[in-house]
Amino acid sequence: MHSLGKAAVMVLGLAASSRALEAVILADTNRDGKLDVMSDAEGKQAWTEGRGALFMANIADTDGRCSEQITDDTPFADLDKCNDASDNILRNPKFLAPLQTLPNSGLTDAAQGLITVSGDDLAKDKVRIFHKAGNDWAYVDEGRVFQAAELRAGLELGIDARDVRRPDGWDGRARVHFNVTDNGESAADNVQLRVAPVLIHHHLQELQQVYIASIRDHSKGTKQFIENVEKYAADAGAPVTKFDTGKDTWAQDNFEAGYTSIPGPGGPVVLRVLVRASQTRDREVSGRNVYKQLRSASVAVVQHLPSELNDRNWGIDSLGNLETVPPHSHKGKHYPNGRAVMGSKGGKKPHMVAFLEAQEAQPPIEIDTDWLRVGHTDEFMQFLPANNDRGWVMVVDDPKLALDLFKKAQKDGHGATEAMSRPQMLHDIEFLSWSTQYSCLPSDTIDGVLRRWKLQERNLLAAERIEANIEIMKRETGITDDDIVRIPALYYVYEKGWDCNRKQQAQEKEHHKRSEREEDLMPAFGEEDGEEARLDRRQFEKPEDKLVAYHPAVINGVVFNNGKYLAPNPWGPVVDGADILAAAANKEYAKYGFNITYIDDWFDHHAHAGEVHCATNVARDASQKWW
Structure with a gap:
């Protein structure tokens, strides 16, 4: 996974401090394997076959946890139910796709931020988002509120899926929202992604x-x-x-x-x-x-x-x-x-x-x-x-x-x-x-x-x-x-x-x-x-x-x-x-x-x-x- 470099963070942080309250979230919209403000911002909210960020179904079995549970009596319909992404523990960060919020040094201590997922009725349950703090990744649940210090530094995030595209089911599309409030003001941004096909x-x-x-x-x-x-x-x-x-x-x-x-x-x-x-x-x-x-x-x-x-x-x-x-x-x-x-x-x-x-x-x-x-x-x-x-x-x-x-x-x-x-x-x-x-x-x-x-x-x-x-x-x-x-x-x-x-x-x-x-x-x-x-x-x-x-x-x-x-x-x-x-x-x-x-x-x-x-x-x- 690749996030914004330190130089980009510094420049964007300085820029953000000179403007009104803003919320900016980026994904790899141009599909070049890295996040870049100039090339990934355009068209990020409308996924097409030719442009739009991709993420992956993180469904391997890294430690054999799921495989060892299978017995001769395991119903076939249950074989898919356990994989690396079937709970909220990140076992294989290699398969995360990057998300990044831009740093904003102008926020007051009252600022708070939310990361949420929308899409069809299934998207929210099919998508996992993680926040990186130091060397550790933490699952971002619906109730997670990011505080001012985190928002000032910018959030380094990763996204994966619990499943692949399915007929008569989830088509793999998801929209990730970033909402910020600060002393009565609010700002919002979003980016659309789609899970990669098999x-x-x-x-x-x-x-x-x-x-x-x-x-x-x-x-x-x-x-x-x-x-x-x-x-x-x-x-x-x-x-x-x-x-x-x-x-x-x-x-x-x-x-x-x-x-x-x-x-x-x-x-x-x-x-x-x-x-x-x-x-x-x-x-x-x-x-x-x-x-x-x-x-x-x-x-x-x-x-x-x-x-x-x-x-x-x-x-x-x-x-x-x-x-x-x-x-x-x-x-x-x-x-x-x-x-x-x-x-x-x-x-x-x-x-x-x-x-x-x-x-x-x-x-x-x-x-x-x-x-x-x-x-x-x-x-x-x-x-x-x-x-x-x-x-x-x-x-x-x-x-x-x-x-x-x-x-x-x-x-x-x-x-x-x-x-x-x-x-x-x-x-x-x-x-x-x-x-x-x-x-x-x-x-x-x-x-x-x-x-x-x-x-x-x-x-x-x-x-x-x-x-x-x-x-x-x-x-x-x-x-x-x-x-x-x-x-x-x-x-x-x-x-x-x-x-x-x-x-x-x-x-x-x-x-x-x-x-x-x-x-x-x-x-x-x-x-x-x-x-x-x-x-x-x-x-x-x-x-x-x-x-x-x-x-x-x-x-x-x-x-x-x-x-x-x-x-x-x-x-x-x-x-x-x-x-x-x-x-x-x-x-x-x-x-x-x-x-x-x-x-x-x-x-x-x-x-x-x-x-x-x-x-x-x-x-x-x-x-x-x-x-």
């Missing part, structure tokens, strides 16, 4: 932190996956944090990493904010542990829960469904922080959209993910840094391109080549011990894949739906075909993908007739259920005719720094010594300076409708100004 990271920001689920009773395959991610992250210079998710392997679905920041004298003052998914069902352990294990003096957590805690909109509120378009301009509007992207289901938006809209900084774009079994944006869309005029490209899956690759291989005499090239691995035997549905490796050939029941029809449908989403993105962001990268990927219905323990072709027509029956919907699983249950729960409520990635989806990976990209090995057909799916992806990513490292996720994630991105989470650099 922003979601985009891929032009450098990766700084990797999160991964520490799953209870995980398989050897999952353990190997975690070790592979940890090694890759270490080699890339990124620290890894594991958190206890119970039996929930999908780290990405639990939260989205973001941040809030305000101007400071040395640059932006940043608080990392993890936005927890708007879910309670099947997140009993992981949901609480985002709050319990991941908060610190520099990391906060927020959530936006639905009014009905068992909302059937569960799937699309998993945060694998949230991506961010990097910064861009379109139709005369500039989006310096990019825009959020979330998929809708049957025209119903995720509950999280309202929270994103309330931030008024990254206007959400709604796309259609209803055609997907899981229904997440990260299943087929990604944004990649690029050395072009825009600074980024949009990567999408292209099912038509994949069909063409398979048909070309077939035409060139490779129809009998195995369509899935993954070898048997030592830890695979463990899957045989607990699963009959996902334990074997398929032996389908290219010919066999192309003959599958409605496979080509379904991939043409997937291509149509992806193209429709591309048109939405073109309309909303202004991207053109030159900004779009297409990589080959096949889709198929979940139950009929690589399930090699069934007589596929004979059963598929009959299953197709039953696709909308209630028993074809996956059940909800509780924390007490087994290994299969914890993996399958992310797609439990989708009808069987919705689609998933056929091979492990390269697009569902993690963008690291310096051209590094971690992706699931697609294990496509090997033709002339090369995996045709991996080779095609390598070629496209290389155009933008990215080198792909592949890891196996077949049994532990892909067989359960998720990949590398789904199973990990990251936080990125937030040192750039957003204002």
